[in-house]
Amino acid sequence: MKPGLVLLCGMLVVNVWLPAHAQSSAAKQIKGWQSQGAAAADPQQGKLLWFSKHGVRSCSSCHGASPLEAGQHAKTRKPIKPMALSKNPARFTSQRKTEKWFRRNCKWTWGRECTAQEKVDILSWLSSQ
């Protein structure tokens, strides 16, 4: 009885709570950027941004063409877990981490920080995948 209960709770956490938590966490961050002036989320625009290039660099240089698949760091070859929420429920659960990587990666990829609108669109696309 007891191990079964623990297993059930574990499954609930992994299959229900974690994805829901990630969804709500992503939604909260999107709302945060919207309060800074961003408009409604446009996932299709987010997809376009994913592939949009500055020189030879785009998000997909390291994350791969599909956010459902694992990526690989262009230089160090270190594997990068999938960005899609459905494949990786741990994504976007920490706002600090999301902001850190947007700051670093937008600067590396496009040579500038991303706007609040761009973050809204990209995150909405990734969390809908």
Added chain:
Amino acid sequence: MKEANKMKIGAILLGCVLGLSLIGITRTVLASGWSGREMEQESYEQERNESERYEHERNEYRRQEAETRPMSAVQQAYVEECGSCHMAYPAGLLPPQSWDKIMKGLEDHFGENAELDDQTRAELSRYLQQASAPREGQYRRMIRNLDQQAPMRITELPYFRHKHREIPSRFIQGNDKVGSLSQCDSCHRGAQRGWFDEDSVVIPGVGRRDG
């Protein structure tokens, strides 16, 4: 007559056994090491003197200790912040002046942006300074022949270059599973925990260091 025959058979059998064991020993000797010719045996043997053996025992003790010791909060933060794109190199692999330079230039970190917020950067800088290559202990060799220079790459250290000078490039740069000497943990399986002993090296697609 019969006794003499028995003696002959005995002698032949003994000869066979000795012959086979000689072949076996020769093969073992030839197969040991990873290819014999590339490695300069003499310098290798020089390092394998008494004090090195003693050192090895001490290292073994340290390794076991390192593997079981839980990481401190700041070490966990270091691995989290600096181990996403590459292995979180143990702080003892570089002298304090190198870490200082690296932590002041995270906006252009070997061509990548690795910015941290001010608080995290200060916290990790303090940790790296305190845990950097010391004059004594396991990592003291890393700063050999370095004086006050501040190399940005571990692979530029004289000691590092010395230790890796005999490895053919086809094992590293020409090896799809390794790619570069910066990927410590491709061959040094305990690298993340600060364990670099030669005996534990396994080169992917090549094999063990010591046969």
